[in-house]
Amino acid sequence: MWPRDAAAAACFTFDFDAEEVWIGEDPANGSRPGVLSQGGYGARVAVPAILELLERHQVRATFFVPGRVAERHPGRVEQIVAAGHELAHHGYTHTSVTSLSPEEEEEEMRRGLEVLRGFSPKVTGYRSPSWELTPVTLGLVEKYGLSYCSNLMDDIRPYRHPGTSVVELPIQWILDDAAHFWFDGAGWTNTISTTADVRSIWQEEFLGIRQMGGAFVLTMHPQIIGRPSRLALLDAFLGYVKSHEDVWVATAAEIASSL
Numbered sequence: 001m002w003p004r005d006a007a008a009a010a011c012f013t014f015d016f017d018a019e020e021v022w023i024g025e026d027p028a029n030g031s032r033p034g035v036l037s038q039g040g041y042g043a044r045v046a047v048p049a050i051l052e053l054l055e056r057h058q059v060r061a062t063f064f065v066p067g068r069v070a071e072r073h074p075g076r077v078e079q080i081v082a083a084g085h086e087l088a089h090h091g092y093t094h095t096s097v098t099s100l101s102p103e104e105e106e107e108e109m110r111r112g113l114e115v116l117r118g119f120s121p122k123v124t125g126y127r128s129p130s131w132e133l134t135p136v137t138l139g140l141v142e143k144y145g146l147s148y149c150s151n152l153m154d155d156i157r158p159y160r161h162p163g164t165s166v167v168e169l170p171i172q173w174i175l176d177d178a179a180h181f182w183f184d185g186a187g188w189t190n191t192i193s194t195t196a197d198v199r200s201i202w203q204e205e206f207l208g209i210r211q212m213g214g215a216f217v218l219t220m221h222p223q224i225i226g227r228p229s230r231l232a233l234l235d236a237f238l239g240y241v242k243s244h245e246d247v248w249v250a251t252a253a254e255i256a257s258s259l
């Protein structure tokens with residue numbers, strides 16, 4: 001099913017949440033510099049380092065960005081677009097759509113898109129800030145001219161949502177850096193995995209998806225994968241995926257539009 005007779009597809013996606021992931025969870029975090037600095041690291045250190053790695057491996061990736069992050073860090077979003085990567089929609093604020101009214105959800109969609117299209121006219125993808133949909137989400141995706149979503153876990157290949165023009169590009173926790181590395185002072189319940197463990201998990205899942213002819217969609221967050229030890233993991237892993245010449249490495253939009 002893949003272009004160039006490839007056995008499988010792979011894409012690298014980054015949810016550039018920066019400070020908004022904490023503000024979306026609790027607006028009071030907006031006045032807590034210590035909390036926000038976790039996301040600030042993503043903009044300050046991680047994104048430039050990630051862009052350098054992607055350039056070195058000649059990989060074009062997809063960056064899902066909340067509109068407010070683009071307003072707060074316009075220079076970083078300009079760098080992402082200038083390097084040839086795909087810019088995609090990740091809300092205006094980083095608020096779970098399940099906590100919004102239909103009107104509020106539409107305002108998030110409209111405002112986020114307005115900001116992002118100021119950076120790139122080619123915004124076609126939507127990932128909700130919680131990987132969750134409401135009864136109105138797919139209708140909004142269509143209404144605002146987007147063509148694909150990347151939120152659900154029910155397949156390993158892209159598919160079209162019945163009765164709509166919207167393509168789903170499925171994701172999964174196993175391929176999310178947050179599931180393996182997330183830790184913050186609010187919980188103290190998570191453990192931080194070693195990069196060796198995560199490399200092994202991702203390589204095994206990659207080989208399994210390749211064997212089944214699926215699309216390997218890796219979800220990462222600059223503030224998480226961009227720690228120095230994990231940049232080394234990403235460097236090695238990009239090389240590993242690229243060494244499989246039968247795998248089509250593309251952006252999320254390219255993979256979704258191949259359906």
Ligand SMILES: [Zn+2]
Nearest residue numbers: 015017021129
């Ligand atoms: Zn996010």
